[in-house]
Amino acid sequence: MTCTVYFVINSQGVSNSSRVFYLRQVEEKVVDEMAMTNVLTGKYRTTGTTPLDLSSCSKGDILKYFEASYDLNESLFVGLKDEDAFYKCPDRLRLPLIFYYAHTATVYVNKLMLAGLMTERVNLDFETMFELGVDEMSWDDTENYRMGGRFQWPPLAEAVEFRRLVRNRIRQLIEDTPLQLPITQDNPWWAVMMGVEHEKIHIETSSVLIRQMPITMVTTPPKWKYAPASTGTAIQENPLVQVEGGEVTFGKPEDFPSYGWCMEYGQQTFKVPTFEASKFKVTNREFLQFVKAGGYENSSYWTKEGWNWQCFRQMRHPIFWVCTKGCKSSCGAVLSSYSHCLPEHFSTTYTDPEIRQHLENNNGPQNGDLNGNGCEHDFRLRVIFDVMEMPWDWPVVVNYHEARAFCAWKGPEFRMLTEAEFNMIQGGALGDPSKGVTSDPVFHKDPQANFRLTFGSSSPVDLYRPNDLGFHDVFGNVWEWVEDHFNCLPGYRQHHLYDDYAFPFCDGRHGLMLGGSWASNGTYNSRFSRSFFRRHFYQHAGFRVARTLPGAGKSPVVMVNTDVYILGAGVEEKDLTVPETVGLEVVPMASTNRQFHQETEEALAAMLALQYGDGGQNYSKALADFCVEKANHYGCPLQKIVQLGCGTGGVTYQLAKTYKEVIGLDYCGQFLEAAIALQKTGEFHLSKPGVTDSETEKKSMTDDIITVSIPADVQRDKLTFKQMTWVPNEIPKSDLVLLDFLDRVNNPKAWWLRLWEIVTENGIVMVISQKIGKEELSSDLNNKLDLLEELELQFKDGQGQTKVTMATIWKLRM
Template identity: 50%
Template structure:
């Protein structure tokens, strides 16, 4: 057992979140210590330090990343909030900042997964976590506490760190559960649930729920921490439907396997069948047989199969008792009354096997089967996570595993496990309930509003804190592995005649280097509700948006980016700044940063819009692009004379990560009008710019003037040295852009 990885105490008991309307510093400190220790305690179960460098999932980083990552997020968010004045280890804060979000099950391994990447020694990361713990203790002690804590409070950054840590308690547990069983030991104090109640669950009958209106979403003034996707609200009418009394159990799912469900493509969506074929899946991931099924592990574990029982075999004619069940640390006799843990594709195929009228629950329907919910205006007592000890749910680490689906009593509508046990897959795509994000973590949810992620609801046995809240909404790619299961649902009336209140994202999303992926829906007769993505950046990924920006940037001799690039050249010259490196944020179709290459040795040009960047890189290679506007005007986008395209590097970022570095002599920001959360892009401008360097913020609308910018930029050590109105050509007239120039300290 790796007890030396603990910087606090060993614990598998979760505290109740703080009530942000009346908590004390001691409450916040206790919750922080508990969050930090819970996550570390998982890693004590690794057999030795070498396991830190294993990849339990071929599309995920080694475990050492996840051990260090949560501490780094604290540092990065506290620095943005102004609660941390000096970084602790910037190299770590780059290395452990960002994980990977694979686009598909057949993605290639990220270079940081391979043996050639040099991760630090475990002892160094332990020491880093220890320093971060000490720093956060000091911040809690020394920061004035004004109640209530809300999204505008600097304390929000601390709460964000607490709940982010608890997210990774869950995600790291899934990864560790995929390791070879010989690489882990069951830690002290870990207790599995009983495998079954006195008898197997009764028939999983369908219960009818009458049609009704439902509203869901978290109020902004609710006194607990929440993620951006939880806020806002949706009100919709839910037609009468039926849902299964219990979650689908392992015993239920065995019938699907016996019926050849994994070998019948007609039961699967196209996307699901491609996944099943690639993975050669024969049963759920945490079922164990002895036929050498693919493990999905990476690097030196790629050849490992957890399907290797010491005696007997499963094969095509297996008896039920041949299957084992991989719990966190042990192979157990199959608990047939526990919920089946599957991904969306497997759950959807099971529904289709049951009959064409069956499907997964909708998010709105899940909110209905919860029964009557108290008005959240009454405070934390209306959220069950604050009364976890008295609630009939398997969550908040009540057990170290799933439980029989009939262990806890049904609610007033007759449904068991509406919360806890395992997450429940829904038919809905992940999307915001409003367009708002938070400036501290602008890209937490929004990149997933892409139609490729489905919502999971209800929490699992290891969900704690915000994850166990009634307001929690999380999502994963449909092939993703999680402590997640499902229950059956069907519309009470003819499916083809009822408009379902699903929320299916129909905004086209363009992937850099891949192209536009079509909307992928199951081939059934359900009438789904199509909605636009609430990530406004995706609305610039259309061919028309590319055409528009090419006309704006290349259709005029003195276009907006040309004028800004020329101004930057003059500013550097007039202020005696060495033009070694420049950063252009909001690259668009690339004309501005390419012109900037005339006077800078290196230029990093970034944008959030993949299609813009792909067009910029195409032009960078010397290709011309011609577009014709609606009024017949022809615009040809081509390299300007004298540019040095080999000096420009185009990259896509959803915000300014630490990997950008702190090396730029001049930073220019030109796209605040088309960002989701402008403040998120302003916060790091000082940190990415050299001392003595310049920051240029240019706005076509004039909306972002010195007064608007001042509070954020001045607090970060920048001082405004110039404000100007810069003319540029657009349409048939000359417009004025507002430009503010900022100096970063002194040399």
């Protein structure tokens, strides 16, 4: 037997009609709200903490900061009703919650190992399984697509124990490691702060995912506090506020004394004409008009990419709105048929007479026909652990596509802010960043913003006072989507401990969000924070409407113009234009990920010529023979080899003549497709760059076609090719580790410091580079490898020119 229980929270100044009611179907017997306390390895907590000033913090400060973030992340999972919920996919584009529970502990270990602060792993299997997250390049069901739907995650108790062991190890590390201030990017303690701030990011990620779980699988944890629905005066209008044009410079200074991610550093300067932006972020009430007008059914409001997404998702309203019509959910795997929008999730018991009368007149909630007939009483809102009456004065939570469609519906001149404009509406009250942490609102005692889980939800857009320019919620409440593509800033410095954090996403397919949300914690809601997601992804994110004034000129918007090749899919089409009416000028920028620039037919042709020219004699065979010679000289087994930087596989195939198991790894999709094609058929054909398809048909088997083949005596089943992967975790220990792409990666140090963990005790590491020799390598290997020898190698490139490169050979220090 069940009963309906309402939890009522009153807030000073909140009218009776805007009270918040929380619906929960519970067992009639008493339910232990802390049933999942077994996931806690520390204290239970519900609020975040102020970040650290890295110029003056103590060990005690760092330990307290670490413990608080570790506690808060685990505390979110107390809201799951039972262990079964940990193994469900709340979002088809993500993995089950068990992954996110253990993931942050894994990253701590992996980064601290790379930094040399930790010398022994806790659980290599877990540190592999829970390392790689998801930024999907398709709309497939991730668990079924990536894992085949058969992946066996470990028992929850083992994941809890893993987190406990990692916590204890880091606590001891903090206590035992000498602290040197300030903590800068070159300081080993930066790795500790990286782990803490990464955990704080995932506090927000997990809150988004738990919010998508079936309501029957969650329960409201103790002391969880939602914001009031209203301040007492309904927000009926959202006026535009004018901002005078001028020059704006943004980017985090290198010496700013708080932790930062690589994409925050650097500097960008733009001249921005006078523009207008909405005083508030767009509210649920404001967005309702778009829903009622049939905005989700009218393709003219959507970009091509956005409409393709909308046809796939079949959305009728924002993802966290709840109706009664069985709308398609975003859940994945076994939850794919679940819907939040069912009558049992929508209370038909109300205390407000106006709402009750509406429902009686309309025979219950009626939002099946939203084209003009939907009304305020036809929707509720899913918050993280509950379903509540719709707080219409809260900001709407949508993805980029929905925000862009709303702006187009509002009028042809409307759009979202640009990144430059967002930095302008921050106002002048923040101060000069060179003055230290006081210029960042996350360090203020009274920041006048909803972040750090002050509330466990969004809040009314007028709850906090406006800034000096008249804008509310520039920081916190929900993130703001802007029009720009995500890219790193000019002059950035990529950190070797996390070179795969942002760079893979500088592809023109990822949007940019600024300002932080109610769940943002630590430096994640800093004035410098820049967050990136695919445009169809959901976070606690909304938007603000903007408009360029007639005759004022056009505002600059950054768009990445580098083609990005996807393994198995080719180059995805990108639209680098904006409607003439919205007052924007596209500033095309090359991706700051230099690896994307090698995904060209010219680069592919050059790699094929290098590795297969003259039957592979001038490079591939010579290098493979050299590797085998040195392995024999140093008494290394000839069992397993991994080549980091295999290119099109020329050297890898030659090595397969001798070694029993060969793994070739590269980041370049075009290179790997050629290598895999050779593995399947023994041959690969490529039209020379500049030759059209019609010309190829006429001139097949001529000099306009590049044809390469692999030696007939190669056993192809010995080989495995991978496109990047987490090294060292996902690569088996090998007798020979050949590192052959330092001259073309973003950050060489990020690769060579990982090698000691993937070489066997009796194996060798060989580094081939034209630019990097023993002096550069020996200073950054954390004393894990000893140099055996350095020598010069001569080879002929694809044009027959003699080249000289350096080879350094290393052995694991015993």
